[in-house]
Amino acid sequence: MSDMTLMSNEIRALIAYALILFVVAVGVFAYFVYYYKTKVKKPKAEDSSLVLDVAYFHERGKRARQEDSYYISPMDESRKYGLVACVSDGMGGMRYGDIISQYITDAIKEMHPISFFAYENNAESIRKISNMVFDEFKQKGGATLAMVQILNDHLTFYSVGDSDIILVRNDEATILNPRQNYVALLIKSLVRSGKQTQIAYSNSKARALVDYMGNHNPRVIYTKKPMRLLDGDTIIVSSDGVTDAIPYRNIPKYDARTARGLAYNLKLSVKQKKYPRQDNYTGVVIKLQRSIV
Amino acid sequence: MIEYYTLMHKGNCDEYTDNIFMNFGSTVTVLIIYNGENELPLNEDEKTRVSTYITGCRGIPFQEVSAKLKEYLPEGTAYMLIHINDSLINIERHGQVYASIIKNGEIKLLPNGPFSIEDDDRVVCGTAEFFRYLSQPAILSDAITAESSEEWMDNLVCRISERNQLSEGNLTAVTLIVRKDSDTKI
Numbered sequence: 001m002s003d004m005t006l007m008s009n010e011i012r013a014l015i016a017y018a019l020i021l022f023v024v025a026v027g028v029f030a031y032f033v034y035y036y037k038t039k040v041k042k043p044k045a046e047d048s049s050l051v052l053d054v055a056y057f058h059e060r061g062k063r064a065r066q067e068d069s070y071y072i073s074p075m076d077e078s079r080k081y082g083l084v085a086c087v088s089d090g091m092g093g094m095r096y097g098d099i100i101s102q103y104i105t106d107a108i109k110e111m112h113p114i115s116f117f118a119y120e121n122n123a124e125s126i127r128k129i130s131n132m133v134f135d136e137f138k139q140k141g142g143a144t145l146a147m148v149q150i151l152n153d154h155l156t157f158y159s160v161g162d163s164d165i166i167l168v169r170n171d172e173a174t175i176l177n178p179r180q181n182y183v184a185l186l187i188k189s190l191v192r193s194g195k196q197t198q199i200a201y202s203n204s205k206a207r208a209l210v211d212y213m214g215n216h217n218p219r220v221i222y223t224k225k226p227m228r229l230l231d232g233d234t235i236i237v238s239s240d241g242v243t244d245a246i247p248y249r250n251i252p253k254y255d256a257r258t259a260r261g262l263a264y265n266l267k268l269s270v271k272q273k274k275y276p277r278q279d280n281y282t283g284v285v286i287k288l289q290r291s292i293v
Numbered sequence: 294m295i296e297y298y299t300l301m302h303k304g305n306c307d308e309y310t311d312n313i314f315m316n317f318g319s320t321v322t323v324l325i326i327y328n329g330e331n332e333l334p335l336n337e338d339e340k341t342r343v344s345t346y347i348t349g350c351r352g353i354p355f356q357e358v359s360a361k362l363k364e365y366l367p368e369g370t371a372y373m374l375i376h377i378n379d380s381l382i383n384i385e386r387h388g389q390v391y392a393s394i395i396k397n398g399e400i401k402l403l404p405n406g407p408f409s410i411e412d413d414d415r416v417v418c419g420t421a422e423f424f425r426y427l428s429q430p431a432i433l434s435d436a437i438t439a440e441s442s443e444e445w446m447d448n449l450v451c452r453i454s455e456r457n458q459l460s461e462g463n464l465t466a467v468t469l470i471v472r473k474d475s476d477t478k479i
Contacts, residue, residue, distance in 0.1 A: 167430050174428045174431045176434040178448045188447050191459065194303065196459045198458045198460070200458075221438050223398075223434070225398045227398050227434060
């Protein structure tokens with residue numbers, strides 16, 4: 001052990017100063033650590049919002065005309081009013097499918113900005129659009145409508161017909177909107193009589209729509225409360241030309257880091273199937289990612 | 294008031310061997326018994342005893358009903374007991390019978406115990422066989438788009454049918470909606 005008495009007074013004073021400085025430095029450091037932990041507000045999940053990344057594809061398939069239409073509300077207003085995206089699919093084989101689907105998406109565009117929380121009013125407005133189509137086209141054509149609105153972390157949707165609103169979460173795809181087609185009615189009836197439902201799918205009219213835009217006062221299926229969205233969720237609004245070519249449960253296989261990447265993969269995949277009767281196919285892809293603001 | 298709709302479907306089995314027992318009043322009691330692969334179905338005596346008890350259980354506290362069922366049901370029976378009124382739900386589950394609650398646009402699995410509920414909260418309870426092909430977002434979106442407990446169930450069944458044409462085991466479930474509005478019919 002060293003003998004302190006052998007040190008000069010200056011050296012001892014220096015050591016004492018160094019010790020004092022060290023203690024002060026440790027104290028200041030501890031204070032800052034305490035201050036940071038208690039006073040500095042760290043960003044929480046609630047302070048962040050989901051950033052939307054949007055892309056779309058709109059292809060003709062093998063049909064003579066493009067009968068799908070779509071609308072995406074202005075992105076620069078999405079923080080204020082939410083993002084609205086919709087797809088309308090004109091009923092094939094009827095005279096005005098293309099005009100009606102465009103009519104519907106134009107009418108939705110006219111509704112901008114759409115109140116996020118006025119679900120019932122929005123559903124009523126959609127019903128009125130259908131009634132206008134009914135008055136103008138006298139059921140010589142019709143279309144589907146699948147529409148989503150996303151504000152912050154929440155989703156509402158509206159649907160008439162059988163176009164799809166698909167949620168991809170944790171590599172699993174779910175169609176959110178019930179389809180208004182004949183098979184759903186057949187299943188209901190078979191279940192009530194305790195039967196299995198194979199026969200419903202083999203019915204030649206299984207896919208026929210039981211409600212559509214252009215019908216008078218159609219049933220608009222809509223969310224009565226917003227649905228919470230999570231970081232990493234993807235929403236796809238599409239015509240059935242997409243899900244006929246790619247079973248919806250396979251969609252996660254085509255996922256990409258960006259909406260554009262996923263939209264591109266889906267479009268390419270449908271094209272590569274080369275189905276001789278490929279329907280028109282349109283999809284709006286919305287990816288949601290957490291971002292601290 | 295509680296609006297409800299039940300599903301009892303035998304699937305491709307010869308018989309329907311699950312059970313649902315219910316008691317209706319301001320508090321609704323639901324007892325679902327699941328006859329899965331590892332369980333034996335209740336014999337007629339057990340069924341009668343449980344049925345008689347549930348039929349007469351109005352006003353009896355949840356804990357008491359729960360204790361009595363433990364006495365009546367063979368050990369290892371998979372079942373769920375629910376007491377629900379327009380402000381509280383109480384649950385006790387054993388084995389592969391589950392319940393989810395839809396509240397404020399979110400879905401959560403209900404654990405055992407009492408939970409407060411409010412107007413328009415929605416609950417679905419059913420056997421593992423019923424939930425096999427239903428994802429949480431599917432249950433949630435069907436709940437928040439449905440006008441009634443019946444429509445909600447119909448949509449869920451359509452999803453199951455899409456996967457297996459109802460050609461597997463027994464399907465047993467109940468959808469429940471809390472309606473503070475006294476005009477609502479049960």
